[in-house]
Amino acid sequence: MQVMSNSSDALFRILADPTRRIILDLLAERGPLSVGQLASEFPELVASGISKHLMSLRAGGVVSATRRGRLQIYRLEPDALAAGLAPWIAKYEQYWSAALERLRDLAQEGHGKDKVTPKKNVRRKSLK
Amino acid sequence: MQVMSNSSDALFRILADPTRRIILDLLAERGPLSVGQLASEFPELVASGISKHLMSLRAGGVVSATRRGRLQIYRLEPDALAAGLAPWIAKYEQYWSAALERLRDLAQEGHGKDKVTPKKNVRRKSLK
DNA sequence: GTAATACATTACTGTATGGTAATACTTTTG
DNA sequence: CAAAAGTATTACCATACAGTAATGTATTAC
Numbered sequence: 001m002q003v004m005s006n007s008s009d010a011l012f013r014i015l016a017d018p019t020r021r022i023i024l025d026l027l028a029e030r031g032p033l034s035v036g037q038l039a040s041e042f043p044e045l046v047a048s049g050i051s052k053h054l055m056s057l058r059a060g061g062v063v064s065a066t067r068r069g070r071l072q073i074y075r076l077e078p079d080a081l082a083a084g085l086a087p088w089i090a091k092y093e094q095y096w097s098a099a100l101e102r103l104r105d106l107a108q109e110g111h112g113k114d115k116v117t118p119k120k121n122v123r124r125k126s127l128k
Numbered sequence: 129m130q131v132m133s134n135s136s137d138a139l140f141r142i143l144a145d146p147t148r149r150i151i152l153d154l155l156a157e158r159g160p161l162s163v164g165q166l167a168s169e170f171p172e173l174v175a176s177g178i179s180k181h182l183m184s185l186r187a188g189g190v191v192s193a194t195r196r197g198r199l200q201i202y203r204l205e206p207d208a209l210a211a212g213l214a215p216w217i218a219k220y221e222q223y224w225s226a227a228l229e230r231l232r233d234l235a236q237e238g239h240g241k242d243k244v245t246p247k248k249n250v251r252r253k254s255l256k
Numbered sequence: 257g258t259a260a261t262a263c264a265t266t267a268c269t270g271t272a273t274g275g276t277a278a279t280a281c282t283t284t285t286g
Numbered sequence: 287c288a289a290a291a292g293t294a295t296t297a298c299c300a301t302a303c304a305g306t307a308a309t310g311t312a313t314t315a316c
Contacts, residue, residue: 009146016144017304018137021216028220035263049305051264070262070313078223086227088149089217092156093228095206099214100221145274163293177275179294198283198292258316265310273302280295286288 011084014060019045020053024076027063032075060084139212142188147173148181152204155191160203188212 014020023038039050054074057063061080065072089096142148151166167178182202185191189208193200217224 012140012144012146012149016140018140019304021140025219036261039263045304046306047263048265048307052304055264067312072263078220079227081220082223082227086224086231089224090228090231091153092206092209095210096214096217099207099210100218103214103218147274164291167293173274174276175293176277176295180274183294195283200293260315261313263311263313266308267306268308269304269306271302271304274300276297276299278296278298281293283290283292285290 008084008088010060011062011081012088014056014062017053017056019050020057023050023053023057024062024081027074027076028078032073034071034073036071038074136212136216138188139190139209140216142184142190145181145184147178148185151178151181151185152190152209155202155204156206160201162199162201164199166202 019042022041026038026041027033035047035051035054038054039045039047042050054063054065057074058065062077062084063074064077065074067073147170150169154166154169155161163175163179163182166182167173167175170178182191182193185202186193190205190212191202192205193202195201
């Protein structure tokens, strides 16, 4: 039974579910998507399940939705995601740097995969 | 019901619990600690509860334990933590940089709090 | 208008899991 | 040796929550 519930706490619970993390990945990779487009990526789940996940994500502020016709277009809210997790990430900052560097080295000699490349918001500034 | 279960998946589940995150913080801040020392930080929980959390953390590889006398000394395994989460963090790399910068600016003019300062392993290299 | 499409909401279910209490195990102390 | 200290393990309970199915609500198509 949880007592404390700051904002980063809610975020960690949101990220604990793999489906929700994949939804975030999809929105980051392909830009804003409708519920149907998202749901089609999860053939093993019924649509209402996706809808519920989207509600959780919205409640956490990491996605937002706008209506267009009868479609609901969901988009990533990267600032909310970053602002919520940055304090925690910063706490272990020194530990990431080495691991991220290793990843970058691997990506350099290997192909260029496993990296989200969003539509807009491409203010590349690269950690480290 | 979860189907996929790669290593970062297990990590996100581990981090979803605030008690476990605090345990990691304590080990990072104060270095290796015994179960009793850790448990004393959670007066609201019974000792066996802490023990169970420590088992989860060990199963995830983010802490390790060595016996000294009748004490079990737990220590953080930062590499496992970093290696497991780095891929995910790297995916959203560009989003963190801005937020982390803002945090750093705040920390500079404010006091120097909310930052884990571990005993050893102080290879400061600072993201960004 | 009616039907169909696209989601949201509600009610319900099963399972995972955080918590406690009790017991067992190992090591030190007397 | 027995007792105590420090953890681990087990059994159990309660709750959270992911999932489904069914129903409700807009919006577009016919």
